Amino acid sequence: MTMILTNKSIEREKRALQYKQLLADEHHQLALDKAMLLDFVHLVVANKQRSGEYSNSRDDLRVKAGELLAELNL
DSSP states (O other): OOOOOOHHHHHHHHHHHHHHHHHHHHHHHHHHHHHHHHHHHHHHTOOBOTTSOBSSOHHHHHHHHHHHHHHTTO
C-alpha cells in the first residue's frame, strides 16, 4: 500500500518536527537552568569551615544570586 503525501500532510509533518525540536530545546534549557540553581543551592548550604566560619559571606551570596537571576532572565 502506497501512501500519497499531500501538501497538507507534508506541512503537518514539518510542524510536528518543528514542535518536537522546540520541546527538545526547551527541555535542554530547563536542564541547564536546573543545574545552575542546584549549584547555587550547594553553595548556600556549604558547611562551616574548621575555623567555625562559613566559606561564603551573605554579601557574596547576594551577588551570586543576582548574577544567577540575571542569567535566568528572572
